[in-house]
Amino acid sequence: MDETVSIVLFSGTDDKLQAASVLAAGAAALGKPVRILLQYWALDAFRADRISADHGLCPEAGEAGRAAVDAASKAGVADWADNLRTAKEVGDVEVQACSLSMDVLKLKQSDLDSLVDGVQGVASFYINAGEGQIIFI
Amino acid sequence: MANLDIKLKVDASGLSCPLPILKATQGIKTVESGELVEVIATDPGSVKDFDAWAKATGNALVEQDSADGKFRFVLRRK
Numbered sequence: 001m002d003e004t005v006s007i008v009l010f011s012g013t014d015d016k017l018q019a020a021s022v023l024a025a026g027a028a029a030l031g032k033p034v035r036i037l038l039q040y041w042a043l044d045a046f047r048a049d050r051i052s053a054d055h056g057l058c059p060e061a062g063e064a065g066r067a068a069v070d071a072a073s074k075a076g077v078a079d080w081a082d083n084l085r086t087a088k089e090v091g092d093v094e095v096q097a098c099s100l101s102m103d104v105l106k107l108k109q110s111d112l113d114s115l116v117d118g119v120q121g122v123a124s125f126y127i128n129a130g131e132g133q134i135i136f137i
Numbered sequence: 138m139a140n141l142d143i144k145l146k147v148d149a150s151g152l153s154c155p156l157p158i159l160k161a162t163q164g165i166k167t168v169e170s171g172e173l174v175e176v177i178a179t180d181p182g183s184v185k186d187f188d189a190w191a192k193a194t195g196n197a198l199v200e201q202d203s204a205d206g207k208f209r210f211v212l213r214r215k
Contacts, residue, residue, distance in 0.1 A: 022155050026186075029158040030193035077153045090162040 004033045004132035006125070011137055012041025014055045014080065015069060020137045021083035028091025036084075037125050038116065039098040042137075044105055046097070051081055051113045084115055094128075096120035141200070141211060144172040150179045150207065157183040158190045165196055165214050173199065176210045183208055 005027040009020045020042075024034045038046055045055050057066055073079070078086075087093045097112060097119045109119055147164040149157040157178040164174050176187070184201070187210045191198040200211035 025159050026155040029155060029162040030190060032193075072153075075153075076151050078156055083155070083159075086156075086159050086163070090159060090166070 002130040002132035003031075004035060004128070004130055006035045006037070006129040006132060006134045008037050008039060008125075008134065008136045009042040010039045011058065012043075012045040012055055013058045015057045015061060015065075016137050017042065017045060017055065017080040018077075018083075020135075021080035021087070023135060023137075024093060025083045025087035028087040028093050031091065033092040034087065034094070035125070035128050036093070036095045037098055037120060038095065039101045040104070043097050043101045043107070043112075046095075046113050046116055047107070047111055048113045049111075051115075081113070081115065088115070096125070098122070098125075141173055141175075143175045143211070144168045145174045147174060147176045149183070150177055152178070153180050154182050154186065156180075158186050161187070161190065161210070161212060162194075165212060168214050170214050172214055174212045174214070176212065178208045178210070179206060181208070183210070187212075 007020055007024060024036060027034045045051065057069060095116050097116050099119050099121050102119055145164050145168055147160050149160045157176060157180055161174065161176045168174055187198055187201065195215045197213040198210060199213050202209050
């Protein structure tokens, strides 16, 4: 069985980035290789000058959701970028930027945070994913 | 409780999922094969997570107990 977990990360709000970072970090801790492809708004959130900014929450969060997430961060829930950094330290985790999204957003790799390992097209994403699971967030 | 020779203690109290297993993974890489790491966590999900973590990684969960809202795990590096 192919153990690789591949995550297509499309959404750029902090809640979805957080959910993806938890899935990635958990898989890394279990020893599974993790491959993350950043597209569109997720890619935008990985810009070096914005990665620590507030990226908001998805619309269904509402005000009560916002308050719950704020309380959780105060209580010490790790930031998604920190989760990914730790996951990369302990496991085999690779973060790639989708080359089409790079074009659309007019980004160069030097614009991105060091969490991003490189730029990748969809064919190489599928080859790396092999027969393993693919998660879209 | 047996008197175990713990090489490393990892305090993951107050940390939420997935940090307890991430910290444990970080910690166990710093000890030798056969040595023990003790992890303290307060995340209730960590009980099932350490069981799964041990099965997936092949490191052994030697002891597990809880008291006063804290969960204690003793792990042996494979």
